Amino acid sequence: MGDVISSNLDEGKREMITARTSAVMAEFGRFYEQQYAVALFNSVRFEIEGGGNVQTQLLHRKDPLKNKSIFSGGLFQYLEESKKWRSRFLYVGDSYNIALYESKAAHDRGLHSKGVINCAGYRALTSMEEYLELLNNSLSDPKAKVASAPFLKCPTQFPLILWHPYARHYYFCVMTEKEQTKWHAVFQDCVRHTNNGLSEESKVSTPAFTDALRLYRQAKGHYGTWDLMCGNQAQILANLVMETLHPELRNLIVPRLKGKLQQRQKDWMLISDAVYRQVLSQTRTQHEALVQVCEVERPRLDAALRTDMDQIITSKEHVSGKIRASVSPRVEQLVRSKVQPYIHSILEALMEPTSRGFSEVRDILFRELVEISKNSVNDGSREKLGENMDKLSMLAFHPVKMQSCYEKMETLNLEGLQQRCDVSSPSVFIQRAQILMRQQMDDAVHTFEQLVHQSLEGNSGEDLCKTVQRCQDRVLKKYDYDSSTVRKKFFREALLQIIIPYMLKQLSPSCSTELPNFKELIFEDFSRFILVENIFEELVLQSVSKDIMMAVKEAAVQRRHNLYRDSMVLTNSDLNLHLLGENTIDWAGHSEGVKGERQGGEMANRKRKQIVSMIQLDGMPFLYESCQEVPGVDGIPEENEGQVGQDLATEKSLRPVEHVPIEKGPPSPDSINQIRDLINPVLEFVNTGEKDDSQLTNGMFPLEEGDEVKHITSVMETVPRESPEKADTKLDTTSSEQTLEEQQRVSAIESAIHQIEIAIQEDPSDHLSDGAVDSDGELAQTSTNSSPHRHDDSGFQSPANENIEEAEPQPITDDEVVDTDLVMLTLVEGVKTCIDLDVKASEKNPEIETTADRVLL
Known part of the structure; x- marks a missing residue:
């Protein structure tokens, strides 16, 4: 393996990779410095002028996964170094990174892991056929001889593969279909979480990065969505470099590889992973240096903005008026002829699967709350309620429970738009909607927790079942309103992401030559905060925003997908609710009462609670060293899949069997x-x-x-x-x-x-x-x-x-x-x-x- 990499990635090629990465980072850095000043101007202006979003009905908690882990369990991994299958213990913490350990005992003892998988940019596959299709698309050679042996001999018929276009691939297998389904849901959740985009807490660096990346790709002729904008900034930049570097290296190295097609594919994957790791290390270092330079300059820019804010705003409005007068006729003609006729069809394609997914979230939430109501009738103690609430609190982060919601969104079909509007694939919108579903579920559960906790403290003598039922009704009403608001916002953003790049691509040939002439209207002192490219994009956005808003409002009036007009529900309608805390309630400690308070320090340091139950139970032997020692299906205890209306508790005690009157004994024997x-x-x-x-x-x-x-x-x-x-x-x-x-x-x-x-x-x-x-x-x-x-x-x-x-x-x-x-x-x-x-x-x-x-x- 090492010989393949070293022989094909000699010192000359590594220097070429370093030079190409530096060139991309230098050009991106120029865009980033420009957009950093613009983002700072927008942030300070928003701070001064004020503004805000519509008040939500549901509460939001900042750290829902505190002292929690997602999943852990044992499976088998294929090691390319030894070409053998080995048992591994995988642990998925609250960061959604997958840590690989040699055994569960090694994890419990706190030993170092064998490796950590960051799932950004990966795809979770469950069949070798699907994996080979992706592999052939990335590297195919019709002249190469196809090997008779399979690419990878899996000891079971339930494989799990993590595929990446540039980085290393990971191969796992499990013993049963139920295990495969559970692990696949967990892997998909890890991919979904790491692909969620950059943190929105930073009001300057994040907008600057995304705008700089978009302008860089548009300068290269790439408009529209991008599948590989996932992970942190260094990973996104590494994907940006590999987007052009990877095809060039493939044409240079692959013809020199020997062997059959499958062997060449394996060798090329090893080489590609080595290149990706080199590029990622360089982009991480250079991006940190770029951010540091901008942060050092920030105090001076901030002082200049606050001093001359009025003059900067006036100058920008003056330039915007000139540009609008020049390009407005062409923009309006494009909107009328090639945008307006397609808005409703695009919106309908987005609304159908999205609304079904959010409806499934509501159904699951309703069933789980009903189960708690039933349990409160059967066992009205607060200790039992605390146990049920503790398990309900992690419902949104349970990949298996939420899988039915996510699957509804998988049916999104934008066929036809991918060619017309330069939409690479619908995966960007699918993952975004799934993240919003999870967020809405967590907000609803958190609000229910706060309402129940508040009711228990205020009305200690009230019937527990009535309290739970009243809180349930309030939460479902709030969810209906908030889910409607979230979906409408998602539809508007998705339409803009589809339409704006298409319009910019159509207008760029005629408008790109005129825009530099407007730079003369900007004072030199304000030139860092006012860019004609940004003003032009804002004008294009404003030209189509009105049509998009009208289309979404018409859909809300029809009520086909349970959308409500914002005016139907008053904002800040539940002031007492928003006075509650944002922190997660410790129901386990709360149910223990005084005992929990005395042992508060000890309980705070207790072992992290796992959200999804382990497949491999404690005490079961799991000391397999190769694929020859893979146990039979009967050797692993199975777990029933989530059933409709099942209680959230991981265990339920048997109810005492009622005594039945004893029937009269049989008569004397007659035969x-x-x-x-x-x-x-x-x-x-x-x-x-x-x-x-x-x-x-x-x-x-x-x-x-x-x-x-x-x-x-x-x-x-x-x-x-x-x-x-x-x-x-x-x-x-x-x-x-x-x-x-x-x-x-x-x-x-x-x-x-x-x-x-x-x-x-x-x-x-x-x-x-x-x-x-x-x-x-x-x-x-x-x-x-x-x-x-x-x-x-x-x-x-x-x-x-x-x-x-x-x-x-x-x-x-x-x-x-x-x-x-x-x-x-x-x-x-x-x-x-x-x-x-x-x-x-x-x-x-x-x-x-x-x-x-x-x-x-």
Whole structure:
């Protein structure tokens, strides 16, 4: 592997890569310094003039993932160095970076990871066919010989692949389809989070960076959206360099590679990863130096802006009027002929999947809140409510639970726009909408938490179920309003991202030569804050913004996608709600009350809570060293996928089974087979009143085929059949008769059982099979068909083993019984006497348990 890289990336090529990266960074730096001053001007002007957005109804929390981790578990990774599959423990923290450890023990001990994957720019794949298609698109050679062996031999049929156009690829595999589905959802969430764009907290550096990047690409003739604008600034700049450098190196190096197509593809991936890492290291260093230079200059620029703000604004408006008069006719003609006819069709294509995704978010939220209401009815304690709320708080960041919402957005189809409006792919809009869905879910959950917490503190004596129900209704109404506002804003921004680049591309040939002439109208002192290119783009944006706003308003009036007009709901309508805190409520500590307060310091340092349940449970062996040692499917405990209406709790306790009145015992035996059953009992029943895990659900002990028991153990125990008051009255009136009859019944039963034992012991070899064991031996072990505990896929475990199969008693064939007629003659009179006395006693005193109730015949 090292020979391939070193032989194809010699010192000369590495110097060429460094020089090309420096050239791109120098040109980008020029745009960045210009846009930094403009962004600072806009920030200071906004600060002075004021302004703000529409007040939201839902609350927002700043750090929802504090002391939380997303997911962790074991799977198998293919190592290109050794060309073997090894077991790995993956940990996904709140940063959404994937850390790889040799084992779970290595992670728990705090050892260094084997590597960390930043998923920016990656794609999560679940099939080798899809991966090979992307690979062939990046490097194909019709003249090359195709190898007969597959590109990568996966030990299971459930692969997971992280693909990147430039960086290293990662190969994983799991044992079952459920594991693959869960891991794929987690990987997609990691990609979605890291591709979310730059932080909006910086009001100067972030706008300066995005505008500089857009202007740089437009200068190269690239308009429209860009798929690789993902990750941090250094990663975006590395992608910018590789956009032109990668094809050039491929044409230079690939023809020199030897071997079949698949081997050449593998070698080229290694070379591409080495180039990408070199470029990324250089862009990170040079970008930090560029930002440092601008930050040093910022105080001087800020002082000049605040001193001459009025004059700068007046000068900009004067230049804007001149440019508008020059280009306005061409802009309006373009809007009327090539933009307005397509706005509604573009908007409809965006609205359909987006609205279905937000509707799915509301449905999931509603189901989870209803579950909490049900739990508050069944168990009205605040401790139980605290447990449920603690699990609900992370619903928005549960990739598996939210997957159905994200899938609705995957159906977005912009076919036709990609060629007409230079839209590279809809992935930019899909990921943005999915991030907004997650944000709205978290805001709704956080608002519900705050309302419940506020209600519990103010009304301690109020019914808990009513409190939860009232908070639920308020949150759903607020979600309806806020989701409508968020979607309308998303539609406007998406339309601008599609239309504005198209208009700039159409107007650039005729307007680009005229714009430099307007620079003479700008004073030299203000030239850093007023740029004609920015003014021209603002005019183009203003020309189409009115049509976009009208299209969105018309869609809101139609109410086809549950969109509301902003005037229908007053802003700041719930002032008391916005006075609540932004911090996350610690429901676990809150439910523990005073104990949690005393141990506050200890609880603050407790182990991070994982949002998604682990697939590989603690205690299961996971010490596999190669693909040859991959366990079978039955070796890994599975978890049920998230079910509709399932409770948020990861575990639920079994509810006590209600006592059912005992039916009347069976009558006396009337046939030979019934008497044989008395002689050769199949099961031993000991009514101890204690729960034994080895018993089946009906209280029986499972038997293997051919097994029997030697003895029947009967425990005499009186079980009242009626209420205690009635039982006490009847027992007082018949105590003397009951004592005499009870002694007679016991004596008859003991005599019958004694005769049975004597009859059986006369010839054990004739009555017992070879596999019989003593009742105190291994007979109490559970059957192999007993259903194991199942675990919920989404971190919520089912209430109990609902489908445990019952092992039926093994029948005794006629071949196994030796002339039982001799035994029947001896026993029949004793048995009839026992049953007759039993029936008479039950008729006089019904609450006394009969022999059939005590002994399982």
